[in-house]
Every structure is written in structure tokens, then in C-alpha cells.
Amino acid sequence: MIRVLIADDHPVVRDGLSGIFGGAEDFEVVGLASDGEEAVELARRLKPDVVLMDLRMPNMDGLQATRQLRRNGNAVPIIALTADPATLRRAEALDAGCDACLSKPFKVADLIASIRLSTRAAG
Numbered sequence: 001m002i003r004v005l006i007a008d009d010h011p012v013v014r015d016g017l018s019g020i021f022g023g024a025e026d027f028e029v030v031g032l033a034s035d036g037e038e039a040v041e042l043a044r045r046l047k048p049d050v051v052l053m054d055l056r057m058p059n060m061d062g063l064q065a066t067r068q069l070r071r072n073g074n075a076v077p078i079i080a081l082t083a084d085p086a087t088l089r090r091a092e093a094l095d096a097g098c099d100a101c102l103s104k105p106f107k108v109a110d111l112i113a114s115i116r117l118s119t120r121a122a123g
Contacts, residue, residue, distance in 0.1 A: 002119055005031040005048035007039035007065065008081065009057040017052060020108055027115075036060030040068050043076055049119050052111075055082045055093060063096045070097040077118035079111075 004027055006017045014032045021027040031046045033039035036053075037060045043051055051069075055062035066078050080093035080101040093101040099118045102111060 002027050002115060003030045003046070003049045004028065004115070005033065005039065005042055005046060005051045005076075007033040007036065007042075007051060007057065007062065008054040009034050010054075013054070020111070024112075036062060036065030036068075039065045040072075043069055043074055044072065048076060049122075050115050051076055051078045052115075053078050053080050053098065055080050055084070055089065063092060066093070066096040066098055075122065077115075077122045079114050079118060081106075 004021060006014050006029060008014050008017070018029045018032065021029050030048050031042040033042050035057045039051065039053060053062040053066060062080060069076065069078065077099045078097065080098040081104060082089055082093065082101060083104045090101040100114045102114060
């Protein structure tokens with residue numbers, strides 16, 4: 001079972017991502033965060049196998065949250081999700097400590113493959 005934490009400030013995106021995993025027998029959504037601060041706290045408390053992290057969120061964005069998790073010694077795989085296809089944004093995500101970066105919109109198959117690859121590499 002792959003335990004997933006979803007961090008995105010848009011409820012419809014959180015719900016949509018949760019729905020993707022609802023029918024999958026080898027995935028479990030263990031938490032939903034609406035900003036970076038909540039993502040850091042839930043990752044610490046819930047210990048997911050992977051975090052799906054939107055880069056643009058209020059209070060603490062996804063880059064700041066990723067850096068905070070890494071500073072805290074949390075090695076959970078983090079997959080950045082961004083609506084900005086710019087190469088620079090992807091580079092920033094990887095420099096901050098993300099393991100992968102997907103540009104919205106993305107294919108469900110690409111998301112699942114990225115999660116599987118990131119969790120295999122981590123464990």
C-alpha cells in the first residue's frame with residue numbers, strides 16, 4: 001500500500017486527486033493539506049510514502065514546504081505539481097528537494113508512474 005499526502009490549495013484539485021486513488025487497491029490517501037504549513041505538519045505526523053505538492057499555495061508555498069521538510073530531515077519522496085510549465089520552475093522544485101515535477105494538466109498514468117518510481121527509489 002502506497003500512502004499518499006495531497007497538498008493543494010484548490011479543493012477541487014484535492015478532491016480530483018483523491019478520486020484517482022479511491023479505486024486503486026494499492027494506494028491510500030492519508031491526508032489532504034490546503035497550504036504548505038499544513039503539508040509540513042501532516043507529513044511529520046502521518047508519515048506518508050509520498051507527497052503530491054502543489055507549488056503555488058498560500059501561507060507557505062510548495063517550494064518553502066519542501067525545503068522545510070528537507071531541513072527537518074524528512075526524506076519522503078515529494079512530487080511537485082505545477083500549472084507553470086516553465087523549465088525554471090521545474091528546476092527550482094528539484095533544487096528545493098522535490099524528487100519529480102509534473103506540469104498540470106498531466107495524465108493519470110504519468111502521475112501513477114511518477115509515484116511508483118519515486119517510492120521505489122526511496123524504499
